Amino acid sequence: MGDIAEETGGDGLDRELADLLEVERFPPPEEFREHALLKDAEVYERAAADPQAWWVEQAERLHWFSPWEQVLDDSNPPFYKWFTGGTLNVSYNCLDRHVEDGRGERVAFHWRGEDGEERDITYAELLADVQRFANALKDQGVGKGDVVGIYLPMIPEVVIAMLACARIGAPHNVVFGGFSAEAVRERMEFSEAKALITVDGAARKGQTAPVKQRVDEVMGDLDTLERIVVVRSKGLDCPMRQGRDVFYDEIVAAADPDCPAEPLDAEHPLYILYTSGSTAKPKGILHTTGGYLTGVAATHRYVFDLKPESDVYWCAADVGWVTGHSYIVYGPLCNGATSVMWEGAPDYPEKDIWWEIVERYGVTIFYCAPTAIRACIKWGAKWPEKHDLSSLRLLGSVGEPINPKAWLWYHKVIGGERCPIVDTWWQTETGAIMITPLPGITETKPGSATRPFPGVFAEVRDESTGEPISEGQGLLVLTRPWPSMLRTLYKEEERFVETYFKRFGPETYLVGDAARVDADGYIWVIGRIDDVVNVSGHRLSTAEVESAIVAHVDVAEAAVIGQHDEDTGQAIVAFVTLQGDLAGDEQTVEGIRETVATRIGKFARPRRIIWADDLPKTRSGKIMRRLLRDIAEGRTLGDVTTLRDPAVMGQLEGKVKEMQAEES
Ligand code: WTA
Secondary structure, three states: OHHHHHHOOOHHHHHHHHHHOOOOOEOOOHHHHHHOOOOOOHHHHHHHHOHHHHHHHHHOOOOOOEOOOEEEEOOOOOOOEEEEOOEEOHHHHHHHHHHHHHHOOOEEEEEEOOOOOEEEEEHHHHHHHHHHHHHHHHHOOOOOOOOEEEOOOOOHHHHHHHHHHHHHOOOEEEOOOOEOHHHHHHHHHHHOOOEEEEEOOEEEOOEEEOHHHHHHHHHOOOOOOOEEEEEOOOOOOOOOOOOOEEEHHHHHHOOOOOOOOOOEEOOOEEEEEEEOOOOOOOEEEEEEOHHHHHHHHHHHHHHOOOOOOOOEEEEOOOOOOHHHHHHHHHHHHHOOOEEEEEOOOOOOOOOOHHHHHHHHHOOOEEEEOHHHHHHHHHHOOHHHHOOOOOOOOEEEEEOOOOOHHHHHHHHHHHOOOOOOEEEEEOOOOOOOOOEOOOOOOOOEOOOOOEOEOOOOOEEEEOOOOOOEOOOEEEEEEEOOOOOOOOOEEOOOHHHHHHHHHOOOOOOOEEEEEEEEEOOOOOEEEEEEOOOEEEEOOEEEEHHHHHHHHOOOOOEEEEEEEEEEEOOOEEEEEEEEEEOOOOOOOHHHHHHHHHHHHHHOEHHHOOOEEEEOOOOOEEOOOOEOHHHHHHHHOOOOOOOOOOEOOOHHHHHHHHHHHHHHHHHO
16 A cells, blocks of 8 residues: 555545544435435435446436447457447537427526626527538538637637537537647647637636637648638637638628538547646547447436436536537537526636626526635635525536535535535546535535445555455455446557556556545545646646656756645645756746646646756666655655655755745
């Protein structure tokens, strides 16, 4: 076990967890349970006894153009296929069938702009917009199988664009708006995107970022990209290149209004979403159609206990992350939910904007990340207390472990002690929620994601023996295929097998997280075991940040670690060696931060930079990040005898102490 404890920050976390296991338990409130969609624990047993039958039951809630021949094709693990031979269309499931069943006037999104502008978009309107844009894409030469990049802020067009792609079978590749234009370019290049949909400008706390202009600065020589479609959102003048760039409103106006949904194979690619792995190159997670939609719709319905006629649901994430794909767009729309979509930040124009929105639209289900909750704690209860939050009946958490303090604050201050909290564990790779309470059934313990969703099989394995652990800490694995699982890494099949299925063989998915299982079988996810850090719920690879830092002219070498941080979960700390005799000053720090912002995005900028004459390396030259983490966290150093130059550690320790003294 030694390694995991070291990798995940060791003793401190262990102690914290030990404390956690003592704390209170929260059974579902009686009032909630009474009306819950699922209230009988028998569902767990039923799904465990026959998982395929359980998933079939979920898949049957979708509209299929033609039925599947086989539920699960497991003849070639880890390349699993679900509902093979069946055809369906995701946009049909999200739009047409609601309209055909007389729900066209239901609001799909209460959209709220940063400056207070409001737009209610019904299912019928969304369907009309999606059809037109789908035709416009076709007019622009985009067809089935062509990859379409989407780099848009939280405006309705981002949903329209995703669904239009799904309608014609063009896999989308959405890039989070917080990524830099260079990161977009890289993702367009890796995926050989044919078109990119972007925007003139994006609202950023009262300012307008010139998005298209920045895209233009880097995209110039990418010849696979034939079209850039520009949404005119903020009325900014922007450069347009003849023959390549078109305005969204113009091609939509010229397009035919009818675009029937294309029947697509259950395994047709729905989207690629790049996420961080252990190396500097992001991984293109590939999701397909039938299994993915089955997984997100079922989890969205049961985990959030969704009653689409009466609930107002709000997932306060960004569509650019998987949480947005599955729980802003596909799950909620497939279930006919009414959602809120907020363009801006949680603290602009004021720190009560989230709660103002909850009150304004009568939000009943609210889903956000622990980092946001911790920010709210810091701002103080006075902000939510200004508003009537009594409409809320269920709260969710996602993206990182939620510390008990944040859990309890969420429960008391936001949930008024009447709302169950669902702490949902999952990943870009899993497509849908995997470990979570069922709010009408599962007793919760603050800090634990509790048990696998019905039909999902998770285990904690001993690090050294690989054997399942019934109580204690180890590696989290998923032991059976599930419908919404990634199918591969786009154009990197070998890396897919190597990353997830080498350790325990092709039938056992290695999650990449350490977890503890307690005496009740509850799972407590601790954090990553690889070089992935989680800053404010944003997944980043240390190698990615290092490679951005060394792009700065003055830098010779860099090692990046994630340091425990009260606000953001983890914060990025960079140990940097400069070229020759250069000495680092404030200006160099700013320069490095700027380079990272340009290469990846502002959210990846290091919190601290520590100048190092040398880095701790093994004799073979491998940087020992574990020792850097020990220094940064103020722990006693582990074994340093394997270092080429053990004296390096003393120097670095001194520097870190100096810096910490300055900061306090
Ligand atoms: C972490 C986000 C603890 C975990 C949906 C995982 C969590 C990574 C939780 C995936 C949770 C996500 N409790 N840790 N409830 N949810 N994580 O791909 O380390 O951006 O492996 O997907 O976030 O991040 P990703």
